[in-house]
Amino acid sequence: MLLIECPWCGPREESEFHCGGEAHIVRPLHPEQLSDPEWADYLFMRSNPKGPHRERWVHEAGCGRWFNVERDTVTHEITAVYRMGGPPPNPSAAPGRKR
Amino acid sequence: MTDAPFRLPSGGRIDRGSPVSFSFDGERYTGYAGDTVASALLAHGVRLVGRSFKYHRPRGVVTDGVEEPNALVQLGIGASGEPNARATQVEIHDGLAAASQNRWPSLGFDAGAVNGLLSALIPAGFYYKTFMWPGRWWMKYEYFIRRAAGLGRAPTGPDPDTYDKSWAHCDVLVVGAGPSGLAATHAAGRTGARVLLVDERPEPGGHLPGTSQSIDDAPAEEWVSAMVSDLAAMEEVRILPRATALGYYDHNYLTVLERRTDHLPYRERRGRVRQRLWKVRAKQVVLATGAHERPLVFRNNDRPGVMLASAARSYVNRYAVRPGTSAVVFTNNDTAYDPALDLADAGLRVVLADVRTGLSDARRSQLRRRGIELLAGHAITDVRGAKAVTGVSVAALNSSASAYAGGHRKIRCDLVCMSGGWNPAIHLFSQSGGRLAFDEARGAFVPGEARPAQFSAGGCNGTGALAFALSEGREAGKAAAAACGFRKRGGTPLPKVDVVEETPIRLLWTVPSRHLGRRLDKHFVDFQNDVTAADIALAAREGYRSVEHLKRYTTTGMGTDQGKTSNVNALAILSETLGADIAATGTTTFRPPYVPATFGALAGRDVGELSDPVRTTPMHQWHVEQGAAFEDVGQWKRPWYYPRDGESMREAVDRECLAARGSVGILDASTLGRIDVQGPDAAEFLDRIYTNGWKRLAVGRCRYGLMCTEDGMVFDDGVTLRLGEHRFLVHTTSGNAARVLAWMEEWLQTEWPDLDVYCNSVTEQLATASISGPFARQLLTELTTDVELGRDAFPFMSWRDGHVAGLPARVARVSFTGESSFEVSVPSGYGLSLWTALMHSGQRYGITPYGTEAMHVLRAERGFIIAGQDTDGTVTPIDLGMEWIVSRSKDFIGKRSLGRADTTRAERKQLVGLLTDDPEEVLPEGGQIVDTVTKPPMRMIGHVTSSYFSANLGRSIALALVRGGRDRHGEPVMVPLERAVVPARITEPRFFDPEGKRAHG
């Protein structure tokens, strides 16, 4: 069980949180202008890397706030916690999505 | 009282002033406080304690601790019975009743032992090879296999004991109170760090009290006592005895099972928590879990009376028990020498056979002084005896240890002590994600690269010598505390420990048989699961190269002991057979729990009515008093139906349904999810969440809405009231309220933080009674003066604030039944008053409370869906025939997906009605629909989602999802059931008042 540092409440048990999947996937502003493959890419495709992964978490059983976490998917080490909309740390570390 | 025949006259950690009486297989025995079942039985000369799993071979005690594969006992029977308890760990207490397992009719005579005679017919993978064909027979085979196999008996009733869970947060967690664990705790504790020391044994010291070891020229126990009293004086140090670390998870989270009362007589247990599961989060962890001695793999090494050398030594020193009268010690390393000396000192005649030849003079002279005969370069080639060892054969090995050089000599003995080296207890290290390394010289897996904030010290780190174990422990404790910011200068110097020069181990994974051609079929590797060296070699020949596959095929390491004594031997033999490196073969995965745990401890207090929260409405007590049957909807208890004097469910539901359309029905709708959505952008937000538009909804009006997930599938529905320019009250499905609120929050926080909107659950703030039927308006008129109820003043799909029965109320003209309905909501504290007022005034109209079943029937008559019943996450609004609610002029979540190829294809399952040819036939929900009945498998074209008997229509009705169903109205289909094939016809999914006029009435 992970120990996650909620930016609002401090370190809490993973069981208080819910993971919302990969972060920094922006909803297209004009979905109707996208081709089917482009829309499917937004809807279904995720990067699933081995190593650093930026993902969204919500402190469900706590303050209820969403935030971003950078977590190594192999070691589960959490290398960064940052607010929604904030710039990702260590820009070179994570293999971000190309979009 | 005369003492047991094998009890030494003095010594040991037992309390001779406290005799204890217990029973084993119905026979009474006495021992002392401090004894285990195993030590007390050995003191009485009881050797045979169990039968093996597959061959039912007689088995005795092999170890003195947690790794015991053989001596498993059943403790008690019935609800508090516990199977597979390790006799080597169970402390005896007055009244304890233990029984051997896996034997019938008795331990001495076991009918299943015939399996042993047939063992040549039960090779590795026997069950896979024999019982897998033909497939349908497996059920029959399984019955006999389960009867023949199986160790203990599972408890038969609810567990009567109480269990607890507790959190612990500490700077340093030390696992294991052996020499390195004590040294680590002491070094960390003296800095002021908060240290938790957990240890599986009743008393600290690890293996030390079982040895004759000296520390600082005094018995090791004195050093242990000094450490313990030091630790007791440290305020931030806590020691948990009888506490086994079960699992090591991410970020230094460990679970620890503390057995608090299992060692006490039953009368002292009452009112106390039996076991406590500790959930420990530690900043730093020191693993000091020690090592387990490894058996040697030789012919008939499973006879009762063959045990590990360290175990024999422990029985002498810790329990003052002679485990025999005449012993042959068989070893490939130096650690069996001290046990041999201690056995000789305890009065046993001892012969020591060592597969090595170049032994040190120090060792040779130690043996000589005790008169122990040394057979250097020798091995045991066979063990004789049936229910107890009677002797062994020994012979000199050739230089490559592949065969014997000389003749075979028989030696009479009743005890064989073996040592094949040591396996560091790396279970927790490995669970935490640490990488293992293989130490070629010692033939052992040792910790390699560790996860952060973790240390290994002593035996579990591959460090056998006491002096090094102590210094490693001290350094680990110091470093762990320092990493938490605790430092202190000085410290006690390391104690003085004698060091004897050691001769390196000579690895010999299988000891050749007396006759070389003979199979290795009685050379046991896994005692508990009866896996022999021959089984492993056979599996290797059959192509099993991965150790994970070998494990499952031969079942090695799959017993309750999880192969603590057998795994390394098994994979070494596999590697040898394959001609591969042990390091490359690798180990199987170490998984929690380290020892079997009771379900009770894992459940803790979360049992019975505390297992899940129960939510009730303010009117709940009324429903209970009316004798309502209840249905669970999420965590809610909702009235299902209200049976009157002996009515069946069908009769009650029919009556309720007729009343709701014929006079007036009343439903407790308080469980509906309610979300208060406020803010200047509230309408814009709802426009994005719902498929339909909200900006033009007037204050005072209501609108039904449908929401989708981004893939275009229906997620929830409900009616929303516009309370003000910037305020809406959203209703959700009862079971979906929390999910919808979380959904809204997610979009607001992560995608649209620019929207100025706030959402809040107000489900529990309101109580709602929904009255429905031709007399609903008249009834309400009697109870309100300030709400204008006329059709024109208060049209369908609008709401008004006012008073009902003198209570502040909001009345909404919405309808889930299709009748003229009013939903009256009051602050939840007034809920029961509202309900009783409506019931009282409603009497003359024949008011009838109806439950969720009638509600479902009534809405199905009108073809209203229930999200989650008629939809399942694969259904779009179009599939439901609800295009009318899908806006074309604005974007919303899921809109783009409705244009995807998959969501527009004609063959999608679509909502239809289904009428059976026989109006009395009620289809089961989930029933599969086909066009034509063929031999299975048939082509399924859909399934029934809702199905009821409708009293108002006098026939059965059903809703279904059918491929391309909207173009098939009027067509016949079949629903094949187990009992019959039911013919039916596809219809419009509306059975009653298809124009929906009555709701406006």
Ligand SMILES: [Zn+2]
């Ligand atoms: Zn929080």
